[in-house]
Amino acid sequence: xxxxxxxxxxxxxxxxxxxxxxxxxxxxxxxxxxxxxxxxxxxxxxxxxxxxxxxxxxxxxxxxxxxxxxxxxxxxxxxxxxxxxxxxxxxxxxxxxxxxxxxxxxxxxxxxxxxxxxxxxxxxxxxxxxxxxxxxxxxxxxxxxxxxxxxxxxxxxxxxxxxxxxxxxxxxxxxxxxxxxxxxxxxxxxxxxxxxxxxxxxxxxxxxxxxxxxxxxxxxxxxxxxxxxxxxxxxxxxxxxxxxxxxxxxxxxxxxxxxxxxxxxxxxxxxxxxxxxxxxxxxxxxxxxxxxxxxxxxxxxxxxxxxxxxxxxxxxxx
Amino acid sequence: xxxxxxxxxxxxxxxxxxxxxxxxxxxxxxxxxxxxxxxxxxxxxxxxxxxxxxxxxxxxxxxxxxxxxxxxxxxxxxxxxxxxxxxxxxxxxxxxxxxxxxxxxxxxxxxxxxxxxxxxxxxxxxxxxxxxxxxxxxxxxxxxxxxxxxxxxxxxxxxxxxxxxxxxxxxxxxxxxxxxxxxxxxxxxxxxxxxxxxxxxxxxxxxxxxxxxxxxxxxxxxxxxxxxxxxxxxxxxxxxxxxxxxxxxxxxxxxxxxxxxxxxxxxxxxxxxxxxxxxxxxxxxxxxxx
Numbered sequence: 001x002x003x004x005x006x007x008x009x010x011x012x013x014x015x016x017x018x019x020x021x022x023x024x025x026x027x028x029x030x031x032x033x034x035x036x037x038x039x040x041x042x043x044x045x046x047x048x049x050x051x052x053x054x055x056x057x058x059x060x061x062x063x064x065x066x067x068x069x070x071x072x073x074x075x076x077x078x079x080x081x082x083x084x085x086x087x088x089x090x091x092x093x094x095x096x097x098x099x100x101x102x103x104x105x106x107x108x109x110x111x112x113x114x115x116x117x118x119x120x121x122x123x124x125x126x127x128x129x130x131x132x133x134x135x136x137x138x139x140x141x142x143x144x145x146x147x148x149x150x151x152x153x154x155x156x157x158x159x160x161x162x163x164x165x166x167x168x169x170x171x172x173x174x175x176x177x178x179x180x181x182x183x184x185x186x187x188x189x190x191x192x193x194x195x196x197x198x199x200x201x202x203x204x205x206x207x208x209x210x211x212x213x214x215x216x217x218x219x220x221x222x223x224x225x226x227x228x229x230x231x232x233x234x235x236x237x238x239x240x241x242x243x244x245x246x247x248x249x250x251x252x253x254x255x256x257x258x259x260x261x262x263x264x265x266x267x268x269x270x271x272x273x274x275x276x277x278x279x280x281x282x283x284x285x286x287x288x289x290x291x292x293x294x295x296x297x298x299x300x301x302x303x304x305x306x307x308x309x310x311x312x313x314x315x316x317x318x
Numbered sequence: 319x320x321x322x323x324x325x326x327x328x329x330x331x332x333x334x335x336x337x338x339x340x341x342x343x344x345x346x347x348x349x350x351x352x353x354x355x356x357x358x359x360x361x362x363x364x365x366x367x368x369x370x371x372x373x374x375x376x377x378x379x380x381x382x383x384x385x386x387x388x389x390x391x392x393x394x395x396x397x398x399x400x401x402x403x404x405x406x407x408x409x410x411x412x413x414x415x416x417x418x419x420x421x422x423x424x425x426x427x428x429x430x431x432x433x434x435x436x437x438x439x440x441x442x443x444x445x446x447x448x449x450x451x452x453x454x455x456x457x458x459x460x461x462x463x464x465x466x467x468x469x470x471x472x473x474x475x476x477x478x479x480x481x482x483x484x485x486x487x488x489x490x491x492x493x494x495x496x497x498x499x500x501x502x503x504x505x506x507x508x509x510x511x512x513x514x515x516x517x518x519x520x521x522x523x524x525x526x527x528x529x530x531x532x533x534x535x536x537x538x539x540x541x542x543x544x545x546x547x548x549x550x551x552x553x554x555x556x557x558x559x560x561x562x563x564x565x566x567x568x569x570x571x572x573x574x575x576x577x578x579x580x581x582x583x584x585x586x587x588x589x590x591x592x593x594x595x596x597x598x599x600x601x602x603x604x605x606x607x608x
Contacts, residue, residue: 024433030511034426037419038482045479049456056455112345115338126342128591130349132583135590137540139558140579143565144356147572155355158371169370189348197598221334250450253542257562271451278455279547291452 050295057289063282070285077289086265086273087290093180094269098248101187106241108188109195114225116196117203127200134193142257145186149173149258173259176266183267186254191247195240202236203229242304249298270294360384360576367572383577394564398578400553401560406585408470408556409538412477416485416534417527419478424489425515429498450480450543461548472548473556477538485530492526493519525596532593536586557582 057077059070081087116127133141148155149172157169172182206229214224230237252271255261261268261276268276274294278287359367361379389395427435457476466472496519504514520527542558549555555563561578568574590597 021433028430028432031426031430031432034422034430038423038486041419041475041479042482044460045457045476046453048460049453052456052459053452108345111338111341115342118335118338126346128594130345131590131594132353132587133349135536135586136583137542137558137579137586139540139542139561140583143561143575143579144352147359147576148352148355153368153370153372153572155372162371189352192345193349201598252450274451275454275543278451284455288455291455295452 053288053291053295056285057292059285061284063284073285077286078293081286081290081293086268089265090268090270090273093265093267094249096180097184097187097251097269098245101184101191101248102241102244104184104188105191105244106195106237108192109197109240110199110237112192112196113199113203114229116200127196130196131193133190134197138190138253139257141186141190142254145189146173146258149182173267174263176263179259179263179267183255183258186258187248187251190254191244195244198236198240198243199233202233206232242301245301246298249294249301356576356580360573360580362573364571364573368570383573384581386574387577387581394574397552397560397564398581401555401557402581404470404554404560405539405557405582408473408477409535411470411474412481412538413531413534415474415478416481417531420482420485420489420530421520421523421527422515423482424486425493425519427486428490428493429501454543454547457544458547466548468549468551468554470554473538473541473545476544476548477534477541481534481537485534488530488533489523489526492523496522528593528596532589532597535589539586 056070058072058074060073060076061070112130116123147153149157151157151169151171151174154169154172156172157166160166161169171178173179210228211224214228219227250271251269252275255267255269255272256275259267261272265273270290271294274287274290277283277290358374358376360383361381362373362376363378363380363382366373366376366378386392386394387398390399426432453476461467461472464472466475500518500522501511501514504518505511509517540558541556545556545559546562549559552563561575561582564578565571565575
């Protein structure tokens with residue numbers, strides 16, 4: 001469903017009887033004042049750019065961004081993109097990147113949350129250390145890992161040589177085959193703490209009595225997790241996975257700083273590729289069309305995101 | 319929560335506990351070793367860093383890289399301190415503004431039943447779904463139009479907008495948990511609706527506001543792509559871009575780069591560790607409460 005139809009339909013749904021709508025808007029006019037500042041800012045910085053991107057995607061644009069000189073070319077930008085080989089390679093990369101990063105970060109985060117759920121000495125310190133990669137800037141993280149992966153002086157390569165596992169330091173981010181997995185490791189390093197925080201919060205909603213009752217009934221640790229704990233954290237798991245997936249679809253910094261999409265596009269994902277098309281090669285129209293395609297794909301995901309959240313809303317009974 | 323009742327059942331249980339400990343140890347190494355290597359590299363000399371096999375522990379530890387970055391009399395230090403100040407300014411302004419804008423909006427979404435409330439709330443949340451790159455070209459043009467290119471205003475405006483959805487979401491969760499009866503009592507005592515909001519609800523939601531502020535600050539401090547696109551002038555750069563420029567000019571000064579990465583991380587890590595309780599609580603209330 002496109003943004004336009006959403007905009008058209010939603011107010012209609014909001015008012016069951018149309019006759020009362022204007023009256024209800026009028027009587028609650030003061031309520032809107034609270035929301036107004038947020039809406040104005042969002043309209044300027046969000047609604048206008050979306051409209052503009054869609055418009056631009058149907059034009060052939062001059063590199064100078066003197067946009068009076070653009071020509072309307074219909075869907076040419078779209079057919080050009082969909083028939084190019086790079087698009088499919090970048091799309092494949094993006095999906096590998098997103099799915100592997102998201103699931104790994106979720107599993108590691110869940111493991112940490114479960115292991116940290118029980119109180120022990122030093123738990124607070126340990127949790128704080130585990131969260132740090134999520135807090136520090138992605139730029140700093142990228143540089144740290146770029147240095148660790150360095151093909152001549154990188155510490156991982158040195159350790160491998162020292163242990164006799166390799167005769168010379170392997171290439172991590174300069175080789176087509178290893179670059180994407182290497183970057184995913186960095187991404188997971190940055191993201192698993194987020195899953196950990198969310199799931200640790202979720203675990204606090206699991207009633208202790210239920211777990212104890214299950215233990216008395218002879219349930220194994222796995223059965224207790226699967227039948228008691230997991231149903232209670234299903235909601236927060238869905239939210240976490242969706243938030244991570246969206247963040248990963250939209251990643252830019254880690255691949256951009258570490259490899260710039262190379263070698264030979266092996267680590268280009270959608271956003272880095274679009275950025276290069278727009279600001280590197282000044283193909284504004286094509287970049288815009290690319291963004292629209294990406295947007296449609298992400299909107300499909302967004303549909304599930306909103307549905308998961310609104311399911312949550314209904315449960316709360318508001 | 320000691321299982322004193324059934325000592326006989328503890329044997330299989332211990333296996334999981336040890337598995338948990340082993341897993342946590344591995345995760346601790348995975349998390350900490352890169353950061354330790356950053357610190358060790360930052361106290362080496364440029365020559366010592368480029369050795370193979372590496373000096374696992376620096377033979378002659380030196381703080382030269384830090385001194386260089388923090389010394390306002392040389393050009394590297396002058397730039398670094400300026401970038402640091404720029405980041406601080408942009409992040410602080412975005413944080414203050416986003417709290418001012420998000421608090422009333424979140425309160426309205428939590429309390430009032432105006433037509434379109436649900437739609438607007440989800441429209442706000444939907445922003446999270448849009449990739450930043452969709453906004454880059456149009457915002458680039460918009461900022462040129464508004465004459466904001468190469469100014470911190472462009473960044474503050476952008477960060478404000480992009481931080482709002484989660485800020486509103488977090489705060490709404492907080493307001494949902496403050497009993498409505500408190501305001502009703504205040505209203506009966508003659509307070510206006512706005513007074514009830516300002517004097518009763520606002521103070522109670524301080525932890526939520528702190529969490530929102532941390533989130534905005536960290537987001538703005540670490541933001542890269544918009545700053546990279548909107549700011550070109552050297553004296554206006556924020557830290558992430560400044561460090562990138564520095565590195566592209568001094569591509570083998572790894573100790574300097576690691577020292578800069580470390581110092582860029584210090585403010586947000588300290589801030590987060592000091593206030594993490596509020597932050598985690600806000601996430602819990604916003605995202606997890608049924």
